[in-house]
Amino acid sequence: MNNNDSSLWQWQETDNGNYLTCQLLKDWQHGFFSSHFQGKLPEMLVKHLNPSASIYRLKQIHSDILLSTDKVDFLKQDADLVEGDGIITQKPLQSVWAASADCTPVLIADRATGKVTAIHSGWRGTASKIVPKAIDLLKSQGSKEENLLFALGPAIHGKVYQVDKPVAIKVLKTIINEDLEDNLIIEKGYQLNHQPILPDEEENKVKLNVTQVINLQIQQQNIPVDNISIAPYCTYQTPEFFFSYRRTKQKNVQWSGIVSL
Incomplete structure (x- = not known):
């Protein structure tokens, strides 16, 4: 089986620029936004997905910390941005976001419950198994392996990393x-x-190739190969669409987000 099928990925055009969507997540409003949206935070990007959705993002620290949206709401009373690298929705119409520049953004959707997850996984997050831990957490909340869908967004390719x-x-x-x-x-x-x-x-x-390690981690969690799709773009090698910290050494990011059903 091949989960590198590039035909599953499409560009969506807006007045601001283009963002990617994955056919695997067609039932959810989602987007892997390009560098065309430089400087725009999820608070602005959400209008391209669903203006009614609430917004959840974290202060990313290359960790294996996963938080529910309920926990973020609770912790936000003490700080503007809560630290962590993955968010799982608990209610409908919640948008969760991950920022990346070469690391892999992972969007997960559960076709039975409608809940979604956004994860930032660089080599450190991958070494601490943040995505397998998210799968375990989702299963503890009632998800079944066969219902989980994974879109692994644009990231630096193994050939250049x-x-x-x-x-x-x-x-x-x-x-x-x-x-x-x-x-x-x-x-x-x-x-x-x-x-x-x-x-x-x-x-x-x-x-x-961090993305392919994540792919193998997911498969080792008994997720069917057909439930995983990998974006056909390398951030380092596609400067017209993506920031790459490795390429420029500048701290720019692109955002990836998804809205729960």
Whole structure:
């Protein structure tokens, strides 16, 4: 099965610019917004999805912290932005958002309950298994694996994302469930489906495909492959549509959001 089917992804045109949608999430108002919307926060972007939806976003810290919208409401009494990297809706018409510049934005929808989740997962979040933890949390709230749908948005591609081997090993350990020495984990990583890592010409470096690690993490949680779709765009290699911190070293972001049914 192939969850890299680019035909599932479409550009939506607005007066402000273009944003991406994924056919897998067609029943939900959602969008992976491009750099055309620079400087616009979810408070403004939500009008492209549903102006009636309430807005939830976090102060992202590259963690595995997942919060319900109820918990965000409770914690917001003490701070403007609550820290964390994933939000799960509890009520209809709640929009949840993730900001990214090379990290993978993950939007999850439950076709039985209508609830949705937005996650920011860079290599640190991926190493701490934020997406598998979200699946466990959703299941504890009544979701079933076969009803969960995953759209993995534009992120830096493995072919251009050089990291130190210790970083790759930390991330690979989340999908290689064997007690192996570090050098064998790298070797095993080269053999896995979807090429989560690729060789690099520089010593002690590899190329890391974080999105494909997340893809494998999701599949290892008994999610059907057909329930996962990966955006066919690399933030680093598509400067006309996406910010990339790796490319420019500037702290710009693009937002991804989804509204609960």
